[in-house]
Amino acid sequence: MPAARESTLAFLAEHRSQRVEAITDRLVDTIVRDNASYQASSTVTRDDLRHSCHDNIDRILQMLRDALGQDGLPPEDEPIYGAARETGRRRAEQGLALADVLRSFRIGGRLIWDDLVVEGESTLDAAEVREIGTLLWEVVDATSGQVATAYHHQELTLVRADEQQRAELWEGVLGGRAREPGFAREASLLLDLPADAELVVVVATELRLRTAEQALAPHATAWVRRTADVVGLVALRDDSPREVLVALDRLASTVEGSLGVSSVLRGLSAVEQGYVQASLALRAQGKVTGLARFDDRLPEALLLGSPEVASRLVERWLGPVLALAQGESRALTDTLLAWVASGGSATRTAAVVHCHRNTVANRLHRFTELTGHRLADEAVPVDLDLALRAWRLRLAR
Numbered sequence: 001m002p003a004a005r006e007s008t009l010a011f012l013a014e015h016r017s018q019r020v021e022a023i024t025d026r027l028v029d030t031i032v033r034d035n036a037s038y039q040a041s042s043t044v045t046r047d048d049l050r051h052s053c054h055d056n057i058d059r060i061l062q063m064l065r066d067a068l069g070q071d072g073l074p075p076e077d078e079p080i081y082g083a084a085r086e087t088g089r090r091r092a093e094q095g096l097a098l099a100d101v102l103r104s105f106r107i108g109g110r111l112i113w114d115d116l117v118v119e120g121e122s123t124l125d126a127a128e129v130r131e132i133g134t135l136l137w138e139v140v141d142a143t144s145g146q147v148a149t150a151y152h153h154q155e156l157t158l159v160r161a162d163e164q165q166r167a168e169l170w171e172g173v174l175g176g177r178a179r180e181p182g183f184a185r186e187a188s189l190l191l192d193l194p195a196d197a198e199l200v201v202v203v204a205t206e207l208r209l210r211t212a213e214q215a216l217a218p219h220a221t222a223w224v225r226r227t228a229d230v231v232g233l234v235a236l237r238d239d240s241p242r243e244v245l246v247a248l249d250r251l252a253s254t255v256e257g258s259l260g261v262s263s264v265l266r267g268l269s270a271v272e273q274g275y276v277q278a279s280l281a282l283r284a285q286g287k288v289t290g291l292a293r294f295d296d297r298l299p300e301a302l303l304l305g306s307p308e309v310a311s312r313l314v315e316r317w318l319g320p321v322l323a324l325a326q327g328e329s330r331a332l333t334d335t336l337l338a339w340v341a342s343g344g345s346a347t348r349t350a351a352v353v354h355c356h357r358n359t360v361a362n363r364l365h366r367f368t369e370l371t372g373h374r375l376a377d378e379a380v381p382v383d384l385d386l387a388l389r390a391w392r393l394r395l396a397r
């Protein structure tokens with residue numbers, strides 16, 4: 001090894017042992033004075049900043065000497081980059097902008113270089129100084145790269161943790177935990193919704209969240225995409241839900257599928273109930289598109305909530321009819337649907353199914369023969385109405 005190189009290496013080793021503290025003090029003062037984000041930060045204390053600056057200056061000077069000694073820059077996974085990685089991780093955690101962190105590293109590189117030039121003026125020859133300058137910025141660049149990598153990794157970790165927290169909070173709200181005052185306050189803060197506001201719950205199988213937010217503005221909303229559905233909470237601006245329902249109706253006309261919407265409920269503590277209502281309304285809607293309001297589908301919701309009762313109603317009132325050949329079965333069920341919808345009027349039923357009034361009477365008589373249930377004019381049995389609704393729900397699955 002040439003004598004000049006040996007002299008340079010000895011100088012760098014002594015420089016590292018003698019000058020780290022002084023360069024650190026100068027760097028901390030410069031960062032605090034010139035980097036406004038550090039001035040404004042309440043999480044990066046001066047002691048924290050000094051510790052980071054000290055460790056990184058020490059490692060940079062060590063890597064500079066090693067690189068000049070023909071070892072080259074260390075691989076990216078070497079422990080010597082630990083100080084840089086820790087700086088990136090902590091600053092991401094503390095919310096400092098990456099650009100400001102990297103700017104501080106550039107300032108540090110310049111101060112290290114200035115100090116090397118001053119201290120080595122009488123010791124180093126010009127060729128050695130030039131090589132030190134080239135290698136120093138390679139070391140600073142490599143170190144800054146480690147800072148950025150660690151910063152982005154921690155940022156992603158924090159985002160994932162936030163997403164996990166948000167997902168857990170949503171599941172708690174939908175599961176009824178918002179009945180606990182403490183949980184309701186936490187949910188209110190994270191979802192940015194008043195804890196006691198009047199609201200409706202919206203459920204869809206698929207929905208673009210940005211589109212939904214825009215359609216419901218200026219109402220306060222919160223949305224979550226889950227595995228099986230999309231759920232939204234919409235706070236009312238006044239005592240009437242009309243404005244929200246009009247907006248939801250417009251939104252429903254622009255999406256594939258349907259939107260289920262609950263009745264108006266009071267506060268986050270009622271979201272579990274609202275989610276059940278909106279989900280039942282959506283199921284009751286079947287394959288029909290548009291807005292499905294829970295308040296408009298109470299009988300269907302009742303049947304969906306009691307599947308055994310629904311099945312028994314279909315069996316007792318429609319079982320023999322559904323067992324007929326397809327043509328006759330279809331004619332009878334169409335007639336029964338029209339007869340129930342017309343309030344038991346044979347005349348209005350005939351107009352709907354396009355046949356003579358006597359044909360309607362014959363079909364109703366046939367129904368009585370098959371099931372044993374007598375039907376009187378203008379008197380629709382509630383059980384038959386529910387049975388037909390249950391049967392249609394079954395078809396819509």
